[in-house]
Amino acid sequence: MIEKIEIDRHKPLSPGDRLELHFTSLSMVWITAAQIAIIDARLESRKEFRILSWQFPANNKVVFTVEILKTNPIIVTAAIIGGLIIGAGVLAWLTLDKVYQIMESPAGKIAIGGLGTMSIAAGVAIIMALLSKGK
Secondary structure: OEEEEEOOOOOOOOOOOEEEEEEEEOOOHHHHHHHHHHHHHHHOOOOOEEEEEEEOOOOOEEEEEEEEOOOOOOOOOHHHHHHHHHHHOOOOOEEEEEEEEEEEOHHHHHHHHHHHHHHHHHHHHHHHHHHHHOO
16 A cells, blocks of 8 residues: 655655655646656656656646655755756746655555465465365
């Protein structure tokens, strides 16, 4: 189960962290889409983070999902990534609104682990039932 937790944009991040950066846009959707294509092209060679996806969940909203790749030699924060995304656009059209860290909840991990254990037990029970019918 995936959980999104709002975090401070100045929190130091670690490799493997995934974030959703929510921006407010001042442009029309087609201009925003063109800007995103430019941003994606300009930032694809970054070594610190990778843009996994982007979406328009509502009017004048843009959400970038990013994964942290490397934090050395500088400390990487959502504010830095947001600034790079804003700076990569041709027009000053985005404002960083909220930042969410995407995490797998402990309940989801337990449920998945529990299902794995249950499926193994069911498999053993089926094999034992088949073997006992053969006698």
